[in-house]
Amino acid sequence: MLHRRTYVADNQGLGDAGTRTFDLNMTDPITAIWLKFQLVNGATDNRDNTLPPCITSIEVIDGADVLYSMTGAKAFALAANYLGFMPRQEISELGGAVVTFTVPVMFGRFIGDQEYSLDPTKFTNPQLRITWNLAAVRAVALTAYATGTLQVTAVAHVMEGASSASHFLMSKEIYSWTSTAAGTEFIDLPTDYPWRGLMMRGVLGGNAWHWMWDQIRINCDGGRFIAMNERGWDVMNQLTMVNPRMHYKHEYRVNNGRLIYTVLGEHEQVSLISYGTPDMVIEFSPTSAGRGTTTILTGGIAQGAMVNATALVSGYNPYDCLYLPFGIQDDPADWFPAPDFKGVALEVRAGVNTALMSLALVQDRAY
Numbered sequence: 001m002l003h004r005r006t007y008v009a010d011n012q013g014l015g016d017a018g019t020r021t022f023d024l025n026m027t028d029p030i031t032a033i034w035l036k037f038q039l040v041n042g043a044t045d046n047r048d049n050t051l052p053p054c055i056t057s058i059e060v061i062d063g064a065d066v067l068y069s070m071t072g073a074k075a076f077a078l079a080a081n082y083l084g085f086m087p088r089q090e091i092s093e094l095g096g097a098v099v100t101f102t103v104p105v106m107f108g109r110f111i112g113d114q115e116y117s118l119d120p121t122k123f124t125n126p127q128l129r130i131t132w133n134l135a136a137v138r139a140v141a142l143t144a145y146a147t148g149t150l151q152v153t154a155v156a157h158v159m160e161g162a163s164s165a166s167h168f169l170m171s172k173e174i175y176s177w178t179s180t181a182a183g184t185e186f187i188d189l190p191t192d193y194p195w196r197g198l199m200m201r202g203v204l205g206g207n208a209w210h211w212m213w214d215q216i217r218i219n220c221d222g223g224r225f226i227a228m229n230e231r232g233w234d235v236m237n238q239l240t241m242v243n244p245r246m247h248y249k250h251e252y253r254v255n256n257g258r259l260i261y262t263v264l265g266e267h268e269q270v271s272l273i274s275y276g277t278p279d280m281v282i283e284f285s286p287t288s289a290g291r292g293t294t295t296i297l298t299g300g301i302a303q304g305a306m307v308n309a310t311a312l313v314s315g316y317n318p319y320d321c322l323y324l325p326f327g328i329q330d331d332p333a334d335w336f337p338a339p340d341f342k343g344v345a346l347e348v349r350a351g352v353n354t355a356l357m358s359l360a361l362v363q364d365r366a367y
Contacts, residue, residue, distance in 0.1 A: 001161045008128060008154035016140050016147055017133040024126040029117040029165050031108050032157045037101040040149040042142040045253045047093045048261050049137045049144060051101040052076045056131040062123040068105055069172045074360050077321035078199055079103050084244055092251035094308055107168040109330050117165040122367050128154060170365040176358035179212060179350035187346045193363040195336040201321045204355035208289040209266050209317050210236050214351035220341045236322060247314045254309050256302040258294050264315030265290035275308040332364055
């Protein structure tokens with residue numbers, strides 16, 4: 001078997017918003033598609049506006065059959081949990097800086113998985129489809145993204161001469177809602193294929209993930225089997241046995257008292273260093289909810305003007321997403337056997353109002 005990398009799109013220019021579709025016209029199995037979105041910040045700066053939330057959806061489709069479908073933020077979080085680390089990014093708020101969002105769309109348990117991969121010959125017209133809006137957070141401007149600078153690159157990692165795969169991992173968003181404090185949301189989950197993992201996202205400024213996901217229960221066949229019934233706090237802490245603390249670099253524009261946000265939404269820790277400003281001391285006060293306030297003194301005086309600083313950030317839950325693995329991740333026989341039940345419901349009791357909650361499921365789909 002030979003590993004081959006082939007461009008599906010090579011620095012393809014995009015507008016500030018739209019949808020673009022690319023044919024996957026190779027015939028050998030695809031283990032992953034690596035995506036890179038690249039653009040430039042406005043001339044002044046681009047604060048609190050990372051790129052993944054501006055990518056509305058990343059999809060692999062075959063006509064009406066959706067094989068993979070994630071927002072940019074969830075695609076990033078899922079890949080980070082698969083890999084055990086964050087893929088390399090250029091994350092910057094600095095004016096005129098080049099920013100990237102890179103993410104692998106994976107169809108197997110690992111790169112080069114011959115048993116689990118996307119076999120284009122099993123489909124009629126497989127395509128990669130992306131949708132984006134650079135104004136999702138803030139309209140393009142000098143203090144946001146620079147207009148007309150977005151490009152996308154897509155590289156298919158092809159296994160030439162590999163044996164025909166018997167399965168692939170189908171990853172899709174399946175449900176979203178707005179939370180009600182102490183209210184329980186009942187969600188019927190699909191049972192057509194076994195589950196490898198479930199990703200849960202909750203977004204509400206200043207609130208830690210476990211406050212939104214206060215109690216999580218997986219109810220099978222109307223209570224005949226309860227696969228899980230735990231508080232979100234306990235689930236999150238137990239997952240540190242298998243999901244390591246993540247790390248990345250983030251460039252900020254900061255001054256004394258500024259509230260800054262991190263990509264990692266739980267137990268964040270930030271170490272800030274200024275770019276060559278003498279006699280400057282920077283401190284960061286974390287909240288364990290993906291944000292915190294800076295205290296900056298220059299020569300003992302509060303720093304009023306914005307300065308450039310680089311940060312080493314660590315924490316958990318990229319973009320407020322927690323990935324719950326079912327069983328040993330390399331052993332399909334150990335994954336959750338959803339088809340064995342007539343019905344499976346996820347029951348989520350929230351601890352706060354108006355959190356934006358959503359689910360994505362990774363399933364073992366046989367050809």
